[in-house]
Amino acid sequence: MVAPALRLALHDAVLASRRLVIFTGAGLSTESGVPDFRTPGSPWTANKPIPFEAFIASAEARREAWRRKFTMDDSFAGAKPSPVHRLLADFVREGRAIGLVTQNIDGLHQQAGTPAEKLVELHGNGTYATCLDCGMRHELHVIRPVFEATGRAPRCEDCDGPVKSATISFGQRMPEAAMRQADRWSREADLFLVIGSSLVVHPAAQLPLVAKANGAALVIVNREQTPLDPAADLVVRGEIGEAFAGLSFQEPKDRGLAPSGL
Numbered sequence: 001m002v003a004p005a006l007r008l009a010l011h012d013a014v015l016a017s018r019r020l021v022i023f024t025g026a027g028l029s030t031e032s033g034v035p036d037f038r039t040p041g042s043p044w045t046a047n048k049p050i051p052f053e054a055f056i057a058s059a060e061a062r063r064e065a066w067r068r069k070f071t072m073d074d075s076f077a078g079a080k081p082s083p084v085h086r087l088l089a090d091f092v093r094e095g096r097a098i099g100l101v102t103q104n105i106d107g108l109h110q111q112a113g114t115p116a117e118k119l120v121e122l123h124g125n126g127t128y129a130t131c132l133d134c135g136m137r138h139e140l141h142v143i144r145p146v147f148e149a150t151g152r153a154p155r156c157e158d159c160d161g162p163v164k165s166a167t168i169s170f171g172q173r174m175p176e177a178a179m180r181q182a183d184r185w186s187r188e189a190d191l192f193l194v195i196g197s198s199l200v201v202h203p204a205a206q207l208p209l210v211a212k213a214n215g216a217a218l219v220i221v222n223r224e225q226t227p228l229d230p231a232a233d234l235v236v237r238g239e240i241g242e243a244f245a246g247l248s249f250q251e252p253k254d255r256g257l258a259p260s261g262l
Helices: 004-016 026-030 052-057 059-075 083-093 108-112 140-150 176-188 204-213 240-244
Strands: 020-024 097-102 119-121 124-131 137-139 163-167 191-195 217-222 234-237
Touching (some): 004 191, 004 217, 004 234, 020 083, 020 204, 059 163, 083 240, 176 204, 191 204, 204 217, 217 240
Parallel strands (some): 020 191, 217 234
Antiparallel strands (some): 124 163
């Protein structure tokens, strides 16, 4: 249970911010039915992503990667944006947040209405695929029936290059443009709000410290302890939906709280 005083401090800090940057991880989407990597019994245990080097080197690995991809897609096919996804989208659309950075690959921020130009997906997006040679986008609803009928990993219809889910696999280079934008927003923030991230995956986990070093307050909302809790100005531990329940766009009244005063 989230203590009322902590929930109030969280809400006031968010509403007082004028240069809010939001950073989300898997813990946000678990409340929408998307499994995370670290929960015991997670389907990811049996369907671990294939490392990038193996995907490139082996046709068999590419076939297995696509089998696992579609198995995992089926495990959360009914996932919908949560009230918190929608709340965050509202904050971005209304200009209360300068940007949203996510480690998630499920596309739920887009479904909730977060504008593409204000969203950075550090680990890519699993709702479509791209050719690794020419970059052409490929849709999963086209790829899947052919894969299931033939058992062959997809090739690009334009250049015949290997097609891969548009996620960043282990061993694959991080998207440079996305990292630059995330770093830029982090340096501009007056409040850096972490939601549902374990903050153990680098280089993404460095962004809260970049923001902190440039004068931002750091707030972490997560079910479990994170390595950056000692650096945070406010830590709210508990269910994410509960932590944000009741938050609206009404300005805080006479509570004297601002990000710099946490």
